[in-house]
Amino acid sequence: MKTYSLLTELSQLDAIASNEREVSNYLVSKINKPHIKDGLGSIIFKEGVGPKLLLTTNMDEPGLIVTGFTKDGFIKFQPVGIHFSQSFLHQMFTITTKNGKIHAVSTYKPYSYLQPEERKSEFPLKDMLLDAGFKSDIDAQKAGIEIGDMITYQHKINRLGNDLVIGKGLSNRSAISLLIELLNELNTSDVELNVAFTTQKSMSMKGAKTVSYMVEPDISIAVYAYDAMDLPGLDSRGRKLGSGPMVAIYDQGLIAHPKLLRFVREVAQKEKISIQEMYLETEASEGGYLSLSKTGSACISIGIPVRNRYSSQEIVSLEDILETKRLLKSLILALNSNTVDKILFE
Template sequence: MRELTETEGLPGFEDRVYNVMKREISSHTNELETDNLGSIVGKVGSGKNKVLLAGHLDEVGFIVSAITKQGFLRIKPLGGWWGHVLLSQRVKVLTKSRDLTGIVGSKAPHVLPPEERKKVLPIDKMFVDIGASSREEAESFGVSVGDPVATVCPFEPLANEKLLLSRTWDNRAGCYIALKVLEKLKGESLPNTLYSGATVQEEVGLRGAETLANKIAPQIAFATDVGVAGDIPGMNQEESGLKLGDGPIIYLMDRSMIPHRKLRDFVMETAKQNDIPYQVDIMSGGGTDAGKFHVAHDGVPTLAVSVPARYIHSHVSVVHHDDLDNAVKLLCEVIKKLDDNMVQKITGLE
């Protein structure tokens, strides 16, 4: 968990976390598949029908868009951000030669007029201070336009050690789940062939999901991700009824997909049969890789199985260990039951 969540991997710049994922997948199987963008899965089993299970490697962050004459960096977002969570936060600029600490600059409250205090500063008005006094000095540090900029926050269990803090649970949680499922099923006599791993560039358009699904051509697919927990002050049931510790999430709909009903019902029934807690949710403001998996080729029955997380798309996020464990348990039980007859029952028109 620590290495997965602390290793950087911005959209289009997933190399570092890709190498961690590749090493971990390789510890469970020698059969790896990749697409040409950097998505990666491990293969176990030898059944006729293929099951794809994937989180996404990339995290939200920024890209350097300009260097000012004074040596400050302008940035553009990679993924969705809300300006309120950014000012005065530490960041890491990943140059080709070394990593540089930076700070998203902000004005002191002493000089803020009342009308400015009420506004959210647009990201294109923000700047990153790396301690340079000129463009030339910044460039001498190794910075170039196009360098990725990552958040900074170490992995840490909170006082309740089942609550886990990190900067990148969206979506290293999905990567962790995919790895644990691969680990637990590698010695099983599966009735199918499982491809389990992670995609790239989800945060900027589900791009790796499209290429990976076309590469693998699965009969059934699962996306593993995070959802917005609603168990904090200021949230209401209409925004989110999800709670940390109440089980993984089965999405009934999101912006990118309405799940295949037979697969959805099969997964929910499997959870009930195995006393695995789960939550259901409708997410109107976001999507997952399932949005691309399900429209690959002539259509793939797909479901998103996620875990609730607090504070995503910021420098910090919190998940519950039990939700991760129960997501792994549920997906393992489901995959073990996906034999030829069950796949035909799900995909058939009867």
């Protein structure tokens, strides 16, 4: 399947906040449309004439940066983005250096050394190190590792049952994959379509701010990923894998524009696309910043459900990705000057 092939390639790229070049270079090679970049590295593909529509998703994944070395060759680091610390220990990582990629594993005190109360506690990231097999700090530096080098999770993508896929970075790479396919499939529309792949979500969503300022959209859609809650004992309403795109009515940064929300519901019903409406009190998407573009834009966040988010083994549904793409494509084709005016001004 084309979507799985894209995900496989995207998942193996390494990109943390402020160092997203591997992904942006890949996008240029895959999307044959005009593009521009902002000063931070966000990339915007644009086509068509009409009211301005902006779709965004971020390129960066959770990762680390090198902050130093111990005398015996272990590597110190600073987390970048959100990490689920309970699953961090003994994971494989990739250090991207000027000389290439270096493998490492996260490490901590041996189990036999821990006191009984320590074994029951969460291990703090600040006390962990990376082991790349070096015997001294000089060895590590001779290998090309420098302060500030990017570190990312290392995990190959795999298929699970029921069209589920597991791998690293899939929460944002699934959104990137569907937007690549969307851009390559769309030949015409009645809007000026801007699709932006943004930088530095993990650092205050900087890319969302700059691209919204550049585009000045009338309508904007943040294409995001949200936690799936379909595990035993949790309230999974509106947040299930395999049940279609998630439409955020409310998150920490954005209340969905009421008329745009109604428009999304009408299009989904007409096209027989199942959507999951949900509320999120603990997290914000890029939508909050997109809505503040200069004079403001009508905005909504549409997301893909993800299990094990912020880990090296995120799980997504191929069916959810395809249905989210179908919803976005249907919305784009249904927008024109009249429908945009109705959403914004009536």
